[in-house]
Amino acid sequence: MAKRLSPDEYVAGLLAGNRFVLSRAITLVESTLPTDRELARQLLERVLPHTGRSVRIGITGVPGVGKSTFIEALGMHVVAERGQRLAVLAVDPTSQRSGGSILGDKTRMNQLAAHEHAFIRPSPAGRSLGGVARATREALLLCEAAGYDVIFVETVGVGQSETAVHGMVDFFLLLMLAGAGDELQGVKRGIMEMADAVVITKADSGNELAARRARREYQGALQLFPHAASGWASVARTCSALTGEGVAGVWEEIGRYLALTQPNGFFDQRRREQNLQWLQQSVREALEERFYARPEVARRLPALRELVEQGRTSAFGAAEELLGLGDA
């Protein structure tokens, strides 16, 4: 392990857009060591004035939907066609168990991984969604300080991580397949209503008609949803990462979203709300982590959970017993 950089070295390197320093800084915010946390906190405070100027885009979809190829196609559009700098991050709390998130396998994103204006970072391996989400949000700020104009935050679409990603991005994309079975479409309930755009992927190789039909169906469904506070009406599009058809169209929707929500004030207002939510969540996670780490709580919890699950003691009674132990 290389020796730790000084705070000044981190700040100077980040603001100069040094990729090596950015990688090291992200490793720092992923660390849970108290000394690293303190250094990370100082670093974040110092670069904070240089953050916030990117467009943050969440991308979700279950395995099999073609997420990596979609990210590569949309990412290449951003870096090559539009000449912007792109960072791709991921939130995947299962990455430790499953042996690495999709982004861990950079070979699936050959072109993008090789591009000088793209920075790809796999999901941190964290103990909890809270920890992974925190590290990713901090990494996002570091990427902004390093001058990235567009940030993709990828998530796997089957768990609670979408809510966390939704809380850290400006625009949320849901990838879906036309005519896939339920098992493939198995995204968690509630995700579709978070989506600012639903993209039907793999609209190629004879699948074009089915994709267009799916697009119409999703467009109809999205219209029934309550409108977002932003005034934005969610859209459905088709896209082929193979032929490139529809990729620019997806990017245009994001442009339309910004053209609506930046002048009407919603964009900034949502970021302010996200900041406050993040404060509340950070406090909550720290309180819970400390509480459940207490030996007397950790010892008693499994038995109490079993009693509660079986309905042999009430959740309230069990909670009060645990809280009493925590006080001891």
Place this chain on the structure above:
Amino acid sequence: MAKRLSPDEYVAGLLAGNRFVLSRAITLVESTLPTDRELARQLLERVLPHTGRSVRIGITGVPGVGKSTFIEALGMHVVAERGQRLAVLAVDPTSQRSGGSILGDKTRMNQLAAHEHAFIRPSPAGRSLGGVARATREALLLCEAAGYDVIFVETVGVGQSETAVHGMVDFFLLLMLAGAGDELQGVKRGIMEMADAVVITKADSGNELAARRARREYQGALQLFPHAASGWASVARTCSALTGEGVAGVWEEIGRYLALTQPNGFFDQRRREQNLQWLQQSVREALEERFYARPEVARRLPALRELVEQGRTSAFGAAEELLGLGDA
């Protein structure tokens, strides 16, 4: 104020189905006085073996959708046609500010309020959603111990309370109007995907065609949603509380849901999961309540929130500062 009953008097009265004792017991679980909380805890533990045998139904919809008349119509079907005992509870954290929830105005449910097999209780006036939700879930258990076969939990459909209600019921009904403007339809995003059934209300007085069209549209949208773990495919129905048309049909859907999820084990599994979630939430709320009640935290919080909102300090830094104060 009448003198407090003894634990034995509460238990005996509840198990005998005494409405007066039930009311008193609910007032007890709504109390935040430590001595009341301890008595409530004892009471809940003692009646716990007599709980869990009702069907718990969440009902949500924005003001104007006709929720009170729908609850009266479906409720009368339950008590008069089916001969079951019905308790109607509510979760409305705004009730203190807005001067009483819909259920506070029992005059809108004349028939049901007068029926000997119906028990109607307005939302507790609580400081927080967490407190209101806790009291309602405890009230639900008390109603079950008092022999009620069906519990409706009403919520107002515009905030976070739907998630709380969804977490305490077996079946979740969303009421919608055909062709209403966005302002009337303004339910929170994510609620539609929680719904086990969407009911288009006021399908009468010349509105029948529009209601049927809305039903088809919602049915189409619901089919695009990922199927629930239960195997249940959400349905859309029309209903008129005025003519009674469709009311029995809504109840039949609930029966179909039970016929599917009780034999396949999902019904019990979901209740066990809800119990565990409730344990976790009870602990979380208590930890947060204690933390934010600390004078040094309460003093510093407003200024820190403002700095975070304006992006002048990071959420993480602010959280660590607050947590440091909490330790002092």
